[in-house]
Amino acid sequence: MTASAAAQPLLEVRNLRKWFDVRLGGLSLSTGHVRAVEDVSFAVAAGEVLGLVGESGSGKTTVGRVILRLIEPTGGQILFKGKDIRPLGERALKAFRRQAQPIFQDPFASLNPRMHVEEILAEPLVVHRLARSRAERRERVAELLRMVGLAPEHMQRYPHEFSGGQRQRIGIARALAVKPELIVADEPVSALDVSIQAQVVNLLRELRKRLGLTLLFIAHDLAVVEYISDRIVVMYLGRVMEVGPARALCRAPKHPYTEALLSAVPVPDPDRKGKRIVLQGDIPSPINPPSGCVFRTRCQYAIADCAKTVPALREVEPGRFKACIRDDVL
Amino acid sequence: MSVVALAPAPRSGGASWAKGLGRLMRRPTARLGLAIVVAFLALTVLAGVLAPHSPFDQDLENTLSPPSLAHLFGTDQYGRDILSRVMYGSRTALLAILVADGFALVLGGACGLVAGFYGGWLDSAIMRLADVLLAFPYLLLALIIVAALGPSLLNSMIAIGIVYTPQYARLLRGQVLAVRETDYVLAARALGVGRPRIMLRHVLPNSFTPILVMATLQAGSVVVETAGLSFLGLGAQPPSPDWGAVLADGQTYFLSAWWIATFPGLAIFLVVLGFNLVGDALRDHFDPHRRMVK
Numbered sequence: 001m002t003a004s005a006a007a008q009p010l011l012e013v014r015n016l017r018k019w020f021d022v023r024l025g026g027l028s029l030s031t032g033h034v035r036a037v038e039d040v041s042f043a044v045a046a047g048e049v050l051g052l053v054g055e056s057g058s059g060k061t062t063v064g065r066v067i068l069r070l071i072e073p074t075g076g077q078i079l080f081k082g083k084d085i086r087p088l089g090e091r092a093l094k095a096f097r098r099q100a101q102p103i104f105q106d107p108f109a110s111l112n113p114r115m116h117v118e119e120i121l122a123e124p125l126v127v128h129r130l131a132r133s134r135a136e137r138r139e140r141v142a143e144l145l146r147m148v149g150l151a152p153e154h155m156q157r158y159p160h161e162f163s164g165g166q167r168q169r170i171g172i173a174r175a176l177a178v179k180p181e182l183i184v185a186d187e188p189v190s191a192l193d194v195s196i197q198a199q200v201v202n203l204l205r206e207l208r209k210r211l212g213l214t215l216l217f218i219a220h221d222l223a224v225v226e227y228i229s230d231r232i233v234v235m236y237l238g239r240v241m242e243v244g245p246a247r248a249l250c251r252a253p254k255h256p257y258t259e260a261l262l263s264a265v266p267v268p269d270p271d272r273k274g275k276r277i278v279l280q281g282d283i284p285s286p287i288n289p290p291s292g293c294v295f296r297t298r299c300q301y302a303i304a305d306c307a308k309t310v311p312a313l314r315e316v317e318p319g320r321f322k323a324c325i326r327d328d329v330l
Numbered sequence: 331m332s333v334v335a336l337a338p339a340p341r342s343g344g345a346s347w348a349k350g351l352g353r354l355m356r357r358p359t360a361r362l363g364l365a366i367v368v369a370f371l372a373l374t375v376l377a378g379v380l381a382p383h384s385p386f387d388q389d390l391e392n393t394l395s396p397p398s399l400a401h402l403f404g405t406d407q408y409g410r411d412i413l414s415r416v417m418y419g420s421r422t423a424l425l426a427i428l429v430a431d432g433f434a435l436v437l438g439g440a441c442g443l444v445a446g447f448y449g450g451w452l453d454s455a456i457m458r459l460a461d462v463l464l465a466f467p468y469l470l471l472a473l474i475i476v477a478a479l480g481p482s483l484l485n486s487m488i489a490i491g492i493v494y495t496p497q498y499a500r501l502l503r504g505q506v507l508a509v510r511e512t513d514y515v516l517a518a519r520a521l522g523v524g525r526p527r528i529m530l531r532h533v534l535p536n537s538f539t540p541i542l543v544m545a546t547l548q549a550g551s552v553v554v555e556t557a558g559l560s561f562l563g564l565g566a567q568p569p570s571p572d573w574g575a576v577l578a579d580g581q582t583y584f585l586s587a588w589w590i591a592t593f594p595g596l597a598i599f600l601v602v603l604g605f606n607l608v609g610d611a612l613r614d615h616f617d618p619h620r621r622m623v624k
């Protein structure tokens with residue numbers, strides 16, 4: 001599928017697959033695979049915010065890490081500006097790293113506790129030789145801190161002296177230090193208090209607008225994702241279930257799994273009488289996924305045919321795709 | 331963006347760390363340990379001033395004399411003052427700690443860091459070698475090494491260092507394995523930071539504390555083991571005033587002149603106790619479970 005027919009997408013993922021070997025103890029005999037990501041394809045246009053949603057174990061974090069080449073994929077292509085990043089050598093990879101940066105989920109784990117803020121933010125500048133002198137580096141660090149709403153006077157402080165929300169801002173500033181075009185934000189707000197979440201999401205929105213960033217926003221909370229994203233990709237057990245524009249997808253889901261996810265979003269209205277679809281049981285094991293449609297074991301609309309073939313992602317309306325054989329239910 | 335810059339909680343990192351250590355030292359056992367270690371270190375510096383006699387001077391008219399005002403710890407079979415020999419012996423003990431413990435810390439630390447960080451065949455090779463060394467009883471392995479290098483004080487210390495190296499390698503490797511999977515290491519990789527820099531700037535500083543604690547705890551054992559080698563005649567050679575060597579002198583006369591062996595033995599005991607108490611306190615201080623409470 002292609003997102004924007006006119007321009008080349010900034011990032012395109014084609015048939016991405018990542019299997020992790022399951023090993024028994026210290027023996028190097030592989031006893032199976034965790035199919036973390038299976039045949040995932042999507043594209044992100046320049047300047048777009050693409051939301052990637054799914055519950056724990058759906059493979060969304062793995063997709064994010066594979067895109068940044070923090071883990072090597074088992075198969076498929078990752079095209080950044082039309083060029084596959086998989087075969088990149090050390091030099092080209094370093095150049096790529098300047099253009100694509102992560103933001104992590106846990107602000108308490110993503111900052112080196114032994115480095116103060118200036119060191120944390122100056123490291124990318126040193127590594128990529130982005131500043132000529134120490135003074136210039138310091139000036140740039142101060143600028144980065146102001147950009148994320150922190151006071152430059154605190155650059156000599158250590159991460160433990162900041163709150164969770166402030167640490168997440170430092171993490172964002174670090175990602176911005178190399179002036180990247182693509183940011184992969186992996187659950188950037190789910191570890192934060194709800195009141196802080198809004199601040200950080202708004203900061204990301206603002207920065208995206210101001211710096212023209214392209215954002216891959218990974219989260220399990222559909223409400224947050226709808227708020228920030230232009231389009232949404234819904235994943236389940238390593239596969240893409242549905243793709244569509246954020247608002248349309250949340251208003252009228254086409255896939256039973258999206259419908260179930262949406263019904264789990266809390267609505268601040270005590271009189272709301274909407275039906276809640278509670279998924280039964282746990283997400284199946286990705287070592288031994290169900291045959292056919294991976295969601296059929298928990299799907300309320302599942303029929304016998306669902307077990308036969310893996311449903312392909314197909315366009316059901318302009319710009320809307322789903323991987324479900326039943327067109328009669330949603 | 332927003333005009334109001336967010337300020338962190340007003341708390342300075344360095345001060346809180348020092349405060350934590352201060353609180354730790356309020357424990358009586360920790361204080362006792364620290365007092366012993368400080369006294370020991372002071373003794374190594376001041377032995378020349380404090381010792382009433384030279385540790386080498388023989389007084390053949392006063393051999394094997396029991397503790398008295400003239401010789402507080404008595405004299406040995408050559409009439410040498412035991413108190414002075416024990417005082418000067420502290421220098422050898424300190425040297426043993428610096429050389430043997432330092433050797434094990436640096437070599438073991440480097441091996442563990444590289445093994446844990448790079449993994450793969452390098453890890454297997456280093457750790458299997460460590461397993462081989464760990465399979466021998468400590469003193470036996472030290473004996474073999476000294477026998478190969480030739481008996482001398484320095485060689486005995488190197489031998490002890492080699493014996494302790496695998497423990498440091500194992501401990502640091504375990505730490506490194508945990509730290510290298512953290513998000514901040516992942517972030518550094520994503521930023522294009524080179525592997526050696528990640529290893530030295532991100533992984534090492536965050537996995538170093540346990541082996542510092544271990545080095546403190548091992549300082550006492552190192553003193554015992556080097557004294558043991560000297561006792562067997564493989565370390566300090568006569569007439570140098572080493573605690574192990576003095577102990578060995580006293581062995582022959584133990585029934586008639588108990589003081590020769592007793593006082594160096596007490597000195598070893600105190601130093602081991604002191605370092606263990608300090609090490610225990612440090613370990614408790616850096617214990618992640620205790621830190622969680624903080």
